[in-house]
Amino acid sequence: MARTRKQVAQINVVPMIDVMLVLLVIFMVTAPFINPGQVDLPSVGKTAQTPAQPLEIIIKESGDYLLRDRAAGDDVHTVRKADLAREIAARHRAAPDQPVVIAADKNVRYEEVMHTMSLLQKAQISRIGLLARPAP
Numbered sequence: 076m077a078r079t080r081k082q083v084a085q086i087n088v089v090p091m092i093d094v095m096l097v098l099l100v101i102f103m104v105t106a107p108f109i110n111p112g113q114v115d116l117p118s119v120g121k122t123a124q125t126p127a128q129p130l131e132i133i134i135k136e137s138g139d140y141l142l143r144d145r146a147a148g149d150d151v152h153t154v155r156k157a158d159l160a161r162e163i164a165a166r167h168r169a170a171p172d173q174p175v176v177i178a179a180d181k182n183v184r185y186e187e188v189m190h191t192m193s194l195l196q197k198a199q200i201s202r203i204g205l206l207a208r209p210a211p
Contacts, residue, residue: 127173130166131206132159132195134179134187146173159191164198178206 128145135141140159143151144166154162163175175195179188188205195203 127170129174129176129204129206130163132163132175132177132191134177134183134191136180136182138187146170160194160198163195163200167198167200172202174202174204175200176204176206 131141131143131145133141133143133151138156140154140156141151142154142159142162167173167175177188177191179191192203
């Protein structure tokens with residue numbers, strides 16, 4: 076009775092691992108010497124005109140409206156809500172490129188801020204923004 080032998084197929088992976096480790100070392104050594112691609116960004120000409128200082132409308136929690144003109148030296152004065160649109164329109168006629176920003180206290184109702192923006196839009200003010208303090 077003859078016994079048949081089963082052949083076992085095995086692949087020796089040790090030489091392949093050695094080659095892969097040598098390649099890895101070569102790439103790790105040469106990687107710092109390769110310069111990454113340089114990106115040439117387009118340049119923009121500098122403007123000769125400095126940006127206009129904004130006109131700030133400050134809405135306090137108490138409901139008071141303050142007007143601060145940064146272009147005129149940070150003078151702050153109280154304005155009645157009824158006179159706000161007229162005052163802003165007069166200043167806008169004098170300096171049409173001056174932006175207007177609204178700085179409202181965080182406890183002021185959103186409705187009040189939106190009403191102020193509506194008044195500014197009715198007065199033909201196109202550059203309106205909201206002023207916020209950056210997060211710490």
